[in-house]
Amino acid sequence: MITYQQHRESSGSEDREYAERFLRNKLLEIGGRRPTLVDPKKVSYEDLRENFLARCVEKKLRSLTKDHDGNPTLATLPRLDAFFGNWRAADITQADVRRFRREGKQDGLSDARMNRYVATLRAMFRQAAKDELITANEMPAHFPTVAEPNEARGALFIKPEWYAPLRRELDEPLRSAFTLAYHYAVRVLELRRIKWRDVDLRKRIVTLPGEITKTGKPRTVPLPSDFDRKAGKPDDLVFPLGDFRDQWRAACIR
Template sequence: MPYKRDDSPYWWISFKTPAGRYVRRSSGTDDKAAAAAIENQARADAWKEKEWGVNPPRTFEEVIVPYLQHARQHQRSYETTAHRVKQLRKHFAAQIVNDLGGQSIRDYITARTQDGASAATVNRELAAFSAAINWCNTELEWALPNPVKGRTMKEPEGRVRWITRAEVDALCRAAREGRNGALLEDFVRLAVNTGCRKEELLGMEWRRVDLHNRLLYLEGEHTKAGKRRSIPLNQGALSALLGRQAFRAEHCPASPWVFARADGERAVSIRVGFENACKRAGIVDFVIHDLRHTCAAHLISAGVALAEVRDLLGHSTITMTERYAHLAPARVRDAVGILDGLSAERDEVVSRSRYAENPVRLISKEGKRL
């Protein structure tokens, strides 16, 4: 029997399938009679599936709603997934997933591209759709085709924007001129010297700061990859933390947050202040995440191994770190330098070989053998 929920304008259906599985989902309509008909059809499809082995049609909502319920409980990036689903819903709402094919996905790509979405954005949206289908096939034991597989767009090389040490200093001076300037300057210096992500720093608590051993501790719940790691602190990072410690002692000694406002509350966003500081410093096309790129670029340029940079930044694979490899030309220069030695050795061997074959022909102008 259809029922109403406070958080939805539509009627919901609920029943137990012959296989013993409970189904609770939105009918997608605010008409009770239509919702009852949808529920009866769903019951009939469940019976056919159990008794005849028929693969019943599944609408987009039937696939996406249970997946989102799962994602809400198990994904740290649930809000991002939900945002991507909004775009998918505009195109695939009320469509039968069983009937979707390659042309359906190409139509979606065309529509989103015309809207101005980048290849990376479209691919992430389609990845969410693919994940929902795969989840339903695994967890609900459905046998849905996955039209997304093998049909993503080619993405351009990942963006790597970084600034020099002099520009970092200029940015810090500009940050001090703005509102909450000390906080923003300390954030910039800590980000550049640790390579931490924005949320890893803004969510940093003092209990995870070890000034004695010069370490920051990140648990799996705080990192994008879900893996714990420790970040060593150099003098620049330590100075920024000592500045935050002095601010805390003066304004909010009970606050657990490293980047706290004067009232002790956590600083949630620094975007506006950061953008204004970039304008004052004359730095263009630069966002907060580029501070992380800057840290990696400085390390690679100084000759630090890619594997060590990977561990510091917390990349799950070396592939992510390899986008900075072009910043270490000295490493490649040393490699090709080996060819010079090989060429000299080869020339000497060839010369000796020619002399052994015909010593008479190798005569100098003075008439001496070479």
């Protein structure tokens, strides 16, 4: 008879997404996982789609829209539905994903656009595996994408001669957030979640906890010499930015 011993280990964080990543990494380390809740070979593309959309709604993703019937959807789903509809998830292979890309290119879609479709399909499979609908055996070994320039659509690159005038036009806390982002490329989503407990003004460093970074790993960045924001309480946000787009546009115009 096989017996199991329960093991508890704290992730050291109150952030749910970080804790889930921590758990997944631990499961990978021991090479095991719980059984799937259904027969993974019978799971359909529609099951993946429904499960993924439910998660998107739960997370209140900004990319969600409504279809003609008022149901939540994503802009990438209609083309995926037309190609993979009525397939079993286990039957979708890497070769099928490549054929999906080729047909999109024949229809005049860019590589970047096709990458978005493939990214959605990959997210559907990964969410299904996370929710124990399928296992790795039912997933394509690879989701082929094409390298894109490391440049956001509509990105504005700040020339060195623009920095000082722009900084003068901005009010706090956007001014200090811009200062840190310009010098050390701290992401906006990271800036929004930094607390004063993460900032050491004496040593002039900021420690970004793993639960707020894109990679899930903590990192340390120095404070720029012109960072002069006054300290707040340990649990206060350093940059309570809110919606700063109007202030940013006004500063750029001036």
